[in-house]
Amino acid sequence: MKKKIFTHKEVSKKISILKKNKKKIVLCHGVFDLVHYGHILHLNSAKKFGDFLIVSVTSDKFVNKGPGKPLFSQFQRMHYLSNLEMIDGVILSNTASAIDVLKLIRPNIYVKGPDYIKTRDDKTKKILLEKNLVKTFGGEIKYTEDKAYSSSSIINSTGLIYNQDQRKFLDKIKTKFGKDFIINKINELKKLNLLIIGELIFDDYNFGNIIGKSGKEPHLVFEKKFNEIYVGGSGAIARHLSSFLKKIYLISFFGKEAFYNKILKQNLNKNIQFLNRKPNKNFKSIVKSRFVDINSSYKMFGSYLLPDEINSQYYLSLKNDIKKTLKKIDHIIIADYGHNLLPKTISDLLIKSKKFVSVNCQINSSNITHQNLSKYIGVDLFVINESELRYDLRDKITKIETLMKTFSKNQKIKNLIVTRGKNGSIYFGKKKFYYCPAFAIKSVDKVGAGDAMLSLTSSLLRNKIDPQIALFVGSLASSIIVQSPGNKVSVQSSNLERIIEFILK
Template sequence: MGTFVSKEEMKELRAKFKREGKTVVLCHGVFDLVHPGHIIYFQQAKAMGDVLVVSYTAARYVRKGPGRPYFDDEMRKTMLSAIGCIDYVMMSDGYTADDMIETVEPDLYVKGQEYAKAEDDITGKIGEEVALVRKHGGDVRYTSGQVFSSTKLINTAFPALTEEVKEYMQDFKQRYTMDDIKAYTEKMQDLKVLVVGDVIIDEYVFCEVQGLMSKNVAYSARLHRDEKYLGGSIAIARHIASFCNNVKLMAVVGKEPEFEPTFKRVLPEEIAVDFVYSDEYPTIVKKRYVSEDVKKDEVDKVFVINNIPLDMSIDKPAKTAFREKLERNLKEYDLVVLCDFGHGLIDRKTREIIEKQAKTLVINCQTNSSNYGTNLITKYTRADAFSLDDKELKLAFSDYNSASHQEKLAMLSNHLHSCGWHTMGGQGAEVIDENENIMRCPALTNKTKDTIGAGDAFFSLAALCTGVEAPWEIGTFMGNIAAALAANIVGNKKPVEKVNVLKYASTLMNV
């Protein structure tokens, strides 16, 4: 029976084992569902030394996609502690095994045979773990024996994925492999990407709704905290920068002194920022009052306000400077990702410059409450790919109310002379290819925390897939993965990261 110990307790035990000359073996993983393969793995590891320590990753650091791990920290601790050949059980507070290796200082770090080839590791961390083990005087061994998969067992036997997703993945795997996905993802890192679009500061005011005011028909709420996230084009640039080494962001922003430190603190070094600062036009701020449902792990919107001017046009000096910068930069980039939020940045002249000079142009033209019915994607005449949601597609062809969304998607494809995506929220997304074939991918999660930003995450990955000329189906699949991950992040607090996308892709390909 394994004894659960803290890091402090293990440090004391480790000193004792050193004095006694005992060989300490460490195994690490998620261990979401313990199966025969794990038992063989643990038994072989124990046979290599005197003391077997098994550590598992805390749930908040597991990167297998929404709804994983299926079993929580306490249940996994119980399962591992019940296995006779395990001496000690620990929980790791991190995405990697580094904290466990530093604490246990194993004489032997044992992994399954599927990790023997470093190039097969999606996270790219195996080599670093091996180096850290050896730094502490240990070495690495690999077990032999039949390889099972907790992910495949959970995907098959538990309701982590819908039947629709399982059927879709079985069909998708007939045409594409995980190696295909990794190959296209690796090609993305060499793209030179220019992101153009409105910068938005998303302010989340977390509060507890207490009820209606006694003398007015309005909510009464208690304030908890206030957080600011970088949204709009910045959020898209951050998603892209997780996959690309050369990303530039261009926009017009105000001169508010409070935002500059946020830009510098949050934006990764992979993003080159080229802002034009306006004396008159403010940086757009959207303040959302939200209530957290702790039990459901969801964020509910209560009320939203913004500072968008009624006259959504940028002053002439700033607009002229922005256009001049665009003309100097556009031809240098392989891919231009245009995120038009309809707040005044992309006027007719600017649009024409981009359409004419961009090598590969991917467009997202958004409808929101401040521009409803006025920011239609049909104002564009050229694109290499596009992405828009159901409402935006309906507004684009409002004279054709009897047409189906597939017919409207075909009309838009013909208008822009390109292929593109129609995102449908909980229904997933569909893509129209160059032969006007429409292919649908269902939503890849049934668990959401906050859907704000999910469409931007889809657009970011779909755009990158266009840039590396991936099949349209792969673009839909990767975009839906990004959307599923983003829907489980509050606002744009964090970007969708490459390692998490690949981990979830691997989970889904294991159906």
């Protein structure tokens, strides 16, 4: 069998020879995750436009069609296509669009399916950019007229990725609301202004290998290979929402160290106005270091740099900052990670503001002796993990629904969401329960998943969107985050909308 899979360097040489011989080059581009009858028709039609058909395949990291996709790896997809008779060459596209491949190939004909004719329907605007680029080097774009089929529809309707509970839930959401309705509701968030208050945390992830036990002392030896630092805590919530909302005011606590200041500036978009309040003049930024096995992504141990003393003047300054900001915003998110930076006087001020107030108040290893959930009585939304709820109520065995009712009544909470990891999430409000399965097929790290859930559900519920939609969108946001370590990635509106379009096909 002749060679069909080319590197970019190899295909460039091949194209040069073909063009010298006056051969017409045709290019098709796509994911080709589940090749079906529609693809065969499309590729056969494309081959008729020229002499040499090249297919560029989107690499795995740029396939943004929902959890669990692509179903097949980039190498499997390329190998399958190379075995189709009508295809003369296959290359890998290492970008989010076909732009780089178009510049490399400079095809005479760039072929798309009939569903791409109306470029105004392309929300990513990539097709229009590709079309204009093709024209600049004398090529033309052509559209096939074959019947269109959807790989996503086929995958979604089978058990290839989603189990029975997930498919049942997606069918219900698709029937009751539909993707266009949900996306329109997400776009309505762009009018909102938000205040986020809570600890800014830097997640320091150190990747390496365990060499073994020390020869002379009873401890493991870790061989560090590299580290990455992510903006977490309240900073992560701001990052998640910056592409969804009009303006975000972030009031947090930061040591102003030059190194972390640079990281912060690189990660906060222009619509995030950051107001820093140092609890004392010697305050150092909160840094949570984790040491991770590079092969398994298993976190072996952590080392935290946490705040200690709080200057009383800090609370007065914080109150003044909040009062000034309240006039400018529509809703509030409180991210309380339990490091004594948000006392009850501050929580009372926020709750009495008559704004929509959402809370993520965590119980973790560093605050388990003193974190107090009862200071958040009367909030509009409370997001909590099941294990945290059970710990607060000192109840390991009672049904979770019963505990949710008890907690909501005690705390006078209007909307309560309990996250349950791989078991999904539950909403309780107005005496109704709604359940949503988890959609993360691959989970690398759970850090930040609750913040992602809180981010989107808060803004949607503030806009009085149906809780089922809020729970669904929040679950998808969480599924994006858990696929990477810590808070490495943030939820982007364009990516989330694209996932919703494909997952509800």
